[in-house]
Amino acid sequence: MAKSLGPVKRKFSPWTDPSAVPFIRFENITKRFGTFTAVDNLTLDIYEREFFSLLGPSGCGKTTLMRMLAGFEEPTEGRILLQGKDISGVPPYRRPTNMMFQSYALFPHMTVEKNIAFGLEQDSLPKGEIATRVEEMLKLVKLEQFAKRKPNQLSGGQRQRVALARSLAKRPKVLLLDEPLGALDKKLREETQFELMDLQTKLGLTFLIVTHDQEEAMTVSDRIAVMDKGLIMQVATPAEIYEAPNSRYVADFIGDINILEGTVASTDSALGAPGRVRIDCGDIAVSVEQECPAVAGDKVAFAVRPEKVRISPDQPAGTSVNAVYGEVWDIGYLGDFSVFLVKLADGRVVRAAQANVSRLVDRPITFGDMVWLTWPLDAGLVLTR
Amino acid sequence: MASVSETHPANKPNPARWLVVAVPYVWLLLFFAAPFLIIFKISLSETAIAMPPYTPLFDGFGAIGDFVSELDFDNYLFLTDDPLYIEAYLSSLRIAVISTFLLLLIGYPMALAMARAPTTLRPTLVMLVILPFWTSFLIRVYAWIGILKPDGLLTLLFQSVGLFGADDQLQVFRTDYAVFIGIVYSYLPFMVLPLYSALEKMDNTLLEAASDLGCPPWKAFWKITFPLSLPGVIAGSMICFIPITGEFVIPDLLGGADTLMIGKTLWTEFFGNRDWPLASAVAVILLIMLVVPIMIFQNQQKKVA
Numbered sequence: 001m002a003k004s005l006g007p008v009k010r011k012f013s014p015w016t017d018p019s020a021v022p023f024i025r026f027e028n029i030t031k032r033f034g035t036f037t038a039v040d041n042l043t044l045d046i047y048e049r050e051f052f053s054l055l056g057p058s059g060c061g062k063t064t065l066m067r068m069l070a071g072f073e074e075p076t077e078g079r080i081l082l083q084g085k086d087i088s089g090v091p092p093y094r095r096p097t098n099m100m101f102q103s104y105a106l107f108p109h110m111t112v113e114k115n116i117a118f119g120l121e122q123d124s125l126p127k128g129e130i131a132t133r134v135e136e137m138l139k140l141v142k143l144e145q146f147a148k149r150k151p152n153q154l155s156g157g158q159r160q161r162v163a164l165a166r167s168l169a170k171r172p173k174v175l176l177l178d179e180p181l182g183a184l185d186k187k188l189r190e191e192t193q194f195e196l197m198d199l200q201t202k203l204g205l206t207f208l209i210v211t212h213d214q215e216e217a218m219t220v221s222d223r224i225a226v227m228d229k230g231l232i233m234q235v236a237t238p239a240e241i242y243e244a245p246n247s248r249y250v251a252d253f254i255g256d257i258n259i260l261e262g263t264v265a266s267t268d269s270a271l272g273a274p275g276r277v278r279i280d281c282g283d284i285a286v287s288v289e290q291e292c293p294a295v296a297g298d299k300v301a302f303a304v305r306p307e308k309v310r311i312s313p314d315q316p317a318g319t320s321v322n323a324v325y326g327e328v329w330d331i332g333y334l335g336d337f338s339v340f341l342v343k344l345a346d347g348r349v350v351r352a353a354q355a356n357v358s359r360l361v362d363r364p365i366t367f368g369d370m371v372w373l374t375w376p377l378d379a380g381l382v383l384t385r
Numbered sequence: 386m387a388s389v390s391e392t393h394p395a396n397k398p399n400p401a402r403w404l405v406v407a408v409p410y411v412w413l414l415l416f417f418a419a420p421f422l423i424i425f426k427i428s429l430s431e432t433a434i435a436m437p438p439y440t441p442l443f444d445g446f447g448a449i450g451d452f453v454s455e456l457d458f459d460n461y462l463f464l465t466d467d468p469l470y471i472e473a474y475l476s477s478l479r480i481a482v483i484s485t486f487l488l489l490l491i492g493y494p495m496a497l498a499m500a501r502a503p504t505t506l507r508p509t510l511v512m513l514v515i516l517p518f519w520t521s522f523l524i525r526v527y528a529w530i531g532i533l534k535p536d537g538l539l540t541l542l543f544q545s546v547g548l549f550g551a552d553d554q555l556q557v558f559r560t561d562y563a564v565f566i567g568i569v570y571s572y573l574p575f576m577v578l579p580l581y582s583a584l585e586k587m588d589n590t591l592l593e594a595a596s597d598l599g600c601p602p603w604k605a606f607w608k609i610t611f612p613l614s615l616p617g618v619i620a621g622s623m624i625c626f627i628p629i630t631g632e633f634v635i636p637d638l639l640g641g642a643d644t645l646m647i648g649k650t651l652w653t654e655f656f657g658n659r660d661w662p663l664a665s666a667v668a669v670i671l672l673i674m675l676v677v678p679i680m681i682f683q684n685q686q687k688k689v690a
Contacts, residue, residue: 070597071596072596072597091596091601092593093596093598093599093600093601097597098598099597101594103588103590105591106594107591107609108613109613118598118600119599122598122604167598
């Protein structure tokens, strides 16, 4: 049976279908502010009903990209197509996109009800229809009893929901969410993430979300674009991004990972032909079962996620592949997990995470213990970029 | 809980704190309340050809009985008799209302442009608005005489660009127009600064949100910017309206003989007719008239704070 990556959320993958027409297309987009290039010759397709995340550190150009789609900025070069139509030069108030702002940008002098009705009033819909839609939206975000309040009489979470309702009221083709959950505390944020996913499925809209929070992006998205310095580093599903990052940057940005620099010693693998790659990383040699274009002598990085590294006080029986020996340098107890920092003979530190599956342990590992770290052949990765 | 607040250091009676609080109150008592009471007292007495030119109503606090029996509202009744005074009050209010409106009309775009200017430029613009204060107010009003008089600078300018013939002269000086020009010029900073501070505080993403929701910029101004700047509009209007109503210098220097303002009437009564009791009555009524706008202003300030 062929192995595949991670859990599958639902059967939805138009990006694998070559005949699918993208809903939004960023075509060779470049945006410069003076001498600073915020977005650099970027091309990206987003499909209808997709929940798409732009993920990256601050200043990577993700917000600029979103603002260009909303119409607040015009690209310096390239064009943006929405349903095949070039929307350059169309002012924001004529675009079928709505945005939920990071600061929420609720109108402080209007009630919750008025805020939600604002967009509908601009379309001069009949009064009765506006009222029903507002009511519908209030119900959707569970704020019926707060209709007459002003934004400053609401809590952060309630304001966030008003902002969401306001941006959804016009039933936009694309909903843009700029760091939508940044101001919420952790519990509320997690709750809202699931609510957002629920809403997106229920309403069948295309969501584009900008975030620097990788956990948020992983939870909600169908696909994630990891950005850095105005460039897209990788576009893939959360599982692919996590399990098969294409570069050191992506591997390091998403989650926790051990990266060991080394040289390819020998390889049976080529592009399109998975095989075994042996890498010399200083004193230690590691092997990976992977499809990899690198040839012997290439400088590469070996990467393995801490939760895939087993820690044990005894030397593992049988194999001597992917087994390293070291001293426990530090332990982080996280409740559900414990993270062990193990110092190898050459001074490099490898992290191993272990699920705390039972409350009591026979032989607890403690500081200064000498331990073995092992991982299977398909746990690690060769990173050529 | 009571014991907690009593032991809290900030709640301990501290004489130095009282002193700090007392200073402005003593100041107001000495230089506002006391003079006002004196004026009020004079307004209830009768004219006399003497020095000072009025008969004291009573001497010392012992004669309260005499005081009440001699209480004399004649001056106030006289104010309602002679249409001159009512007309002067109404004319003052009219000029103040029109001036305030003109100030808003000119000041709002200025303040908006300042608030939308690049952040680095704003302090300079604020500086430019308050720059005229470096010259005496009186000198600036006199300068307007030089500009507006029939053979003044403006006439010369119009003649030199061919707008006016050699015999044409600007007929603005000593009219209500000159008064409006003088008032609008003098009070403009008082209108612009509160408006600017209200507009500058406004979050720009609100306008982006409005635009995003389908609202074009000109509509967004009336739906978002203007309502949110109302505290500034009210503050600026009141700061201008209240002193303009009692303005004396500008109508006296730039206005004509028929420019009727209560400040001028007041001055004439005091120094021209030497009718101190009547002049005091005029002053008291003026103050009462201004209580309403002052209260609106105070109320607004409280809401903002």
